[in-house]
Amino acid sequence: MKTLFYIAAIVVGLIAYFQNNLLYMPTEPIQYPHENEPGYHHPLQQNMNYKDITLRTSDDVNIKGWFIFGNSAKNLTKSAAMKY
DSSP, X not given: OHHHHHHHXXXXXXXXXXXXXXXXXXXXXXXXXXXXXXTOSSGGGGTOOEEEEEEEOTTSOEEEEEEEOOSXXXXXXXXXXXXX
């Protein structure tokens, strides 16, 4: 039982030590769709079924994006994505 405790303590310690490396930190500035490579400016360029959306945050900031639907109703919750 002590061995399991020591292993758990080491794992938790390593996670705490390397936590900044576990986060996604983009190296390039945030891009706008028109700055993407050709063919990736808009969902229609990839024949994707989408809907324009606007999300309003609690501090009244509007975030515009696309809700990209999945291939079928069965997969809708698994493959739907939002790109902003």
